[in-house]
Amino acid sequence: MVVTLPVVVVDRTIRRLTAMNDRPNSPRSRIHMPLELVDIIIDYLYDDIESLSACSLVARDWRPSTRYHLFRDLRISGDNIFSGYDSFLHFLDKSPAICPFIRTLCLSGIGKPKIASGEQCLIGPYVLVTLLDRLTALHTLTLDQIVWGGVLRRSRKGFWPVKWPPTPRPFGTLRLHRVESHDFGSSQYTKSILQILQAFGAVQKLEVLSVEFDNMPSSDVARLHTPSALAVDHLVMHKVYTSQAFVSGLHNTATTGSLTSLDLQCNSTSDVQSFGTLIRAAGLQLKNLEVDLRRLTRQVATCQFFTSSSHTANI
Structure with a gap:
């Protein structure tokens, strides 16, 4: 009643x-x-x-x-570019009784008014690992328009490395929206996304949205450090570009053996090819498959997609 x-x-x-x-x-x-x-x-x-x-x-x-x-659903914006989330971490330190109530958290890279327009707040492994360690009830995490700072933490004294947790954490929903990279190099964006995923083990749902990956040569793809413990059940990739290197990295994780649902949006023929290899690797364990080909010409998309995937008989 x-x-x-x-x-x-x-x-x-x-x-x-x-x-x-x-x-x-x-x-x-x-x-x-x-x-x-x-x-x-x-x-x-x-x-x-x-x-x-x-x-x-x-x-x-x-x-x-x-x-x-x-405190069930929080959205936190950064205070400044380099240490914008220190105030929130300090709040959690001083109020540990609040931590079990936080289940949904969004860290926004769009800072407060005192930050110049167009600038985004930096997030690194220290912030991510600390939050996952303290917020034991956290089920949904969104990184929205943040800049990933690599494997370093910045302080007044400079930078120092941060250790990843020895056992990646099982998680509910991880949403990566317009994540950019503070690092340098030809594969910075792909490396940044894969670094974020190092903190996670079994993930029920991973959403990668509006991310522009790197167009990498195969020799560089082979040298990528991938999160081998990552096992995604439901993968969503929308508005992503040049995803071949990232998808190749997923092949080196436990994800291909755990995928049961795929929701993909193709923006180029190269994306169709990489998505096709992912579908083929998942095989008959897929229970749900959605592929949006509307941005491609029908003839090219159909040809590329059905050529690269042997799973089409079960779609």
Whole structure:
């Protein structure tokens, strides 16, 4: 049974409890509202941040319910270019009780107004590894328009290397949207994406969106350091370009043995070829396959796609 309480009832209840606690002659023993009723009130206010914040101050018993809604889904923008997320990490250090409530997190590279227009915040392994270590309940992570800083962490004293976790973490949904690279070299973008994936083991869903990879020679592709423990169940790749090197890197991971769903958007004939090899490697274990060929001419796309994949009989 779902009980819906009008806002006026919720507001009146909060005011009455607050007034009782403020009475100078009131007994020290507090009147406890049943937790079931507390949950009903909090669930009704799930998207009202101001009211939820007020409810968290009513009584200690109210805090877990309010924190569940207040911190369940967060979007953090950087304070500056090089250490823009230090304030958030400091907050987690000082408030460890908040960490179990954070389930969805978006780190945005679009900084606050004091950052010049067009500049994006830098994220490196230290930030990523620290967040995964502390936010044990985190299920969905989005890196949105960030610049990946390679395997270094920047501080006032300079740069120093960061160690990756010995056991990559199983994860729910990882979304990489318009990720760019701070490093230099012909394969910087492909290397950056593969470096990010080193922190993850089994991933239920990986979305790679609006990423422009590098057009690498085969000799450079063979030297790529790939996250061998990565095992993706559902892979989405939309608006990606020159994806051959990245897909070749995936062939060196556990992903080809774990894929059950593919959602691909082809933007060039070379992407069709690389996606075809991925489909062929996944084989009959695929339960769902969606391929968007609308950006290509029908004749070229059909020819390239069906030539590079032997899985077409089961599509």
